[in-house]
Amino acid sequence: MDVAGSLLSMSWYEGLVFGLVAIGVYFTFRVLSFPDLSVDGTFPLGGAIAAVLIVSGVNPFVATLGAFGGGLGAGLVTGLLNTRLRISALLAGILMMVALYSVNLRIMGRANVPLLREVTSFDMVAQILGVKSGMAVSIGFVLVVVFIFVAALNWFLRTEIGLALRATGDNEQMVRGLGADTNKTVLLGCSLSNGLVALAGALVAQNQGFSDVGMGIGMIVMGLASVIIGEGVFRPRGITSILLACLGGTFLYRLFINIALRLGMAPGDLKLITAVLVIIVLAVPYVRKKIRHEWLPPAVRW
Amino acid sequence: MSTIENQSILQLRDVTKIFARGTVDEVKALDSVNLDVYDQDFVTIIGSNGAGKSTLLNIIAGVFPPERGGKVIINGDDVTNLEEYRRAAYVGRVWQEPEVGTARKLSLEENLSLALLRARPRGLRIAINKKRRQLFCEALARLGLGLEDRLDTPAGTLSGGQRQALALVMATISRPAILLLDEHIATLDPKTAQTVLQLSDIIVKREKMTTIMVTHNMEIALRYGDRLIMMHEGRIVVDMGEADKKTLTVSDLVTAFERAAGEQFKDDTILLSPR
Numbered sequence: 333m334d335v336a337g338s339l340l341s342m343s344w345y346e347g348l349v350f351g352l353v354a355i356g357v358y359f360t361f362r363v364l365s366f367p368d369l370s371v372d373g374t375f376p377l378g379g380a381i382a383a384v385l386i387v388s389g390v391n392p393f394v395a396t397l398g399a400f401g402g403g404l405g406a407g408l409v410t411g412l413l414n415t416r417l418r419i420s421a422l423l424a425g426i427l428m429m430v431a432l433y434s435v436n437l438r439i440m441g442r443a444n445v446p447l448l449r450e451v452t453s454f455d456m457v458a459q460i461l462g463v464k465s466g467m468a469v470s471i472g473f474v475l476v477v478v479f480i481f482v483a484a485l486n487w488f489l490r491t492e493i494g495l496a497l498r499a500t501g502d503n504e505q506m507v508r509g510l511g512a513d514t515n516k517t518v519l520l521g522c523s524l525s526n527g528l529v530a531l532a533g534a535l536v537a538q539n540q541g542f543s544d545v546g547m548g549i550g551m552i553v554m555g556l557a558s559v560i561i562g563e564g565v566f567r568p569r570g571i572t573s574i575l576l577a578c579l580g581g582t583f584l585y586r587l588f589i590n591i592a593l594r595l596g597m598a599p600g601d602l603k604l605i606t607a608v609l610v611i612i613v614l615a616v617p618y619v620r621k622k623i624r625h626e627w628l629p630p631a632v633r634w
Numbered sequence: 635m636s637t638i639e640n641q642s643i644l645q646l647r648d649v650t651k652i653f654a655r656g657t658v659d660e661v662k663a664l665d666s667v668n669l670d671v672y673d674q675d676f677v678t679i680i681g682s683n684g685a686g687k688s689t690l691l692n693i694i695a696g697v698f699p700p701e702r703g704g705k706v707i708i709n710g711d712d713v714t715n716l717e718e719y720r721r722a723a724y725v726g727r728v729w730q731e732p733e734v735g736t737a738r739k740l741s742l743e744e745n746l747s748l749a750l751l752r753a754r755p756r757g758l759r760i761a762i763n764k765k766r767r768q769l770f771c772e773a774l775a776r777l778g779l780g781l782e783d784r785l786d787t788p789a790g791t792l793s794g795g796q797r798q799a800l801a802l803v804m805a806t807i808s809r810p811a812i813l814l815l816d817e818h819i820a821t822l823d824p825k826t827a828q829t830v831l832q833l834s835d836i837i838v839k840r841e842k843m844t845t846i847m848v849t850h851n852m853e854i855a856l857r858y859g860d861r862l863i864m865m866h867e868g869r870i871v872v873d874m875g876e877a878d879k880k881t882l883t884v885s886d887l888v889t890a891f892e893r894a895a896g897e898q899f900k901d902d903t904i905l906l907s908p909r
Binding site: 492499510 | 757
């Protein structure tokens with residue numbers, strides 16, 4: 333395969349699988365206005381659960397769903413810290429992120445669980461289709477998974493419960509005034525968001541052949557970068573286009589990163605570059621206003 | 635005696651509310667208030683700043699409970715300790731700021747759909763269907779503001795007056811037992827305020843809503859509604875029905891207030907309408 337082709341197919345795969353993280357981040361940050369940082373812990377949680385289940389002989393598809401369930405549970409705890417104990421969203425997420433590091437180590441029993449000798453979901457799909465595992469199978473399988481979850485979300489966000497969830501981040505006081513318990517919608521949203529992130533963690537671990545306790549570092553910033561790029565480039569209106577913009581934004585972000593890596597950027601610099609990218613994108617509207625001498629509101633501190 | 639037309643919708647019994655209890659900032663916002671509001675009453679409440687008007691509405695809406703011993707009864711049900719979101723079935727509310735009553739990022743039909751399901755169990759049905767859209771269209775068309783053509787635009791793109799009109803429809807579309815209008819025209823320009831006020835009056839009469847409207851403006855309090863309540867320092871100091879109201883002028887009201895409050899009326903500029 334030529335360079336451009338391999339770059340593109342890599343980015344396709346990553347855009348889809350990390351797109352789930354972006355959608356999860358979109359859910360908390362944008363829909364709920366709940367800046368949930370537990371994502372950095374739930375991503376490796378998904379990898380850890382899937383890896384340990386697969387190693388102990390559980391069907392890899394079931395293990396992947398198990399990881400999704402684990403993410404739902406972790407998100408629920410973050411939500412409970414905020415709604416029941418009134419810990420600020422930001423701090424609740426950080427506490428969970430830290431706590432999950434130990435939990436993930438406990439689940440795996442060590443820092444890294446290899447899956448190279450195990451039959452993963454990707455191998456199963458290849459077996460069923462009677463082809464060799466490879467990039468095409470990876471993209472195909474992830475595409476199907478992402479399609480199922482995005483279609484389900486697209487439906488769910490239009491239902492009566494989904495609408496109450498979307499309104500919660502917009503105007504919580506109004507939602508309560510209209511008879512919906514915003515504590516419950518926050519719990520539901522946090523749970524779903526982290527479920528999606530853990531699902532992505534499970535898929536990534538299976539595809540790369542190992543689960544590592546450090547694989548979640550910077551996941552939140554990466555997700556945010558993808559969401560911001562998606563919003564900026566595609567200017568989505570409406571639920572379906574927003575979900576697709578998250579995937580598209582992740583694809584562009586990954587393409588950008590892959591090209592930078594190909595041009596010789598050290599992989600270790602990746603997180604710094606991502607952080608700088610997010611800072612630039614977030615700062616542009618402010619600087620633009622400053623240059624035009626427009627009125628500026630005080631800094632947002634959540 | 636309660637007949638069918640004269641049924642008590644809201645009863646407040648010995649409702650007291652103290653803020654910052656035990657500190658130097660302790661404030662008795664409501665002082666043993668008793669109030670009966672009957673079916674299809676349109677009550678206007680006036681009073682200076684700190685008289686307890688907003689606290690009264692917050693107690694009715696369930697934002698916070700009254701002190702021990704107080705009771706809030708709506709439609710015969712004791713709702714004293716019912717949380718705000720559970721009480722939404724009984725109470726529809728339009729707030730002072732248009733931003734509070736509507737969700738900015740959601741479209742008009744999504745806002746209305748949320749309001750239609752007030753206190754009904756929310757399920758996994760699609761929130762907006764053809765029948766509901768028809769209903770929203772008709773409800774908005776009756777406002778005469780052309781909003782029915784903008785069902786799918788975000789509420790944040792509407793002007794303050796339009797958002798307040800939308801909030802009004804949202805507060806009444808599922809017919810709660812009581813409608814609370816919490817100085818809902820205070821932030822609008824005079825002309826828009828007039829329009830929203832007239833719309834409120836039309837909707838209240840057409841839907842036969844039992845309504846409590848808080849206002850700073852004596853003129854408005856006299857002109858609208860069929861019962862007038864004046865509050866002062868957490869107590870109801872004047873409570874008059876339609877017959878008394880009709881012949882009343884703003885200066886009568888000031889006199890009544892002075893007598894009831896038992897002190898010289900110091901800051902009447904707040905209460906009198908700027909003409």
